[in-house]
Amino acid sequence: IDPSNDSTNWVLLGVSSNFPTSTISSSTSASASIHYVFTASLTLSLPSSPTIGLSVQFTDLSGTKTSAIAPGSEKIRGVSGSMTLDADISEAILTYSGSTLGWV
Secondary structure, eight states: OOGGGOTTTOOOOSOOOOOOEEEESSOEEOOTTOEEEESSSOEEEOOSSOOTTOEEEEEEOSOOSOEEEEOTTSEETTEESOEEEOSSSEEEEEEBOOTTTOBO
């Protein structure tokens, strides 16, 4: 049964988006308001000149624990450099908050 049709046995955890989905298997430069689904180890490069409030969603289904999110010259949660997705399945919506914390 599709979980979206079975609210008795399934509940949504986290934040849902209505972003269009793009399944990718090679490194990609992200666009705003897209949900990227990884099927291979790759790097998703976040938009290079983000404005406050801009969001990108990703789900890593590669199972490799080596995919990465590259923030360019910005930060991810206040830290410079790429973020390696070292869990079996990773999912998040990153929103640009400004230069202090960058993508959160």
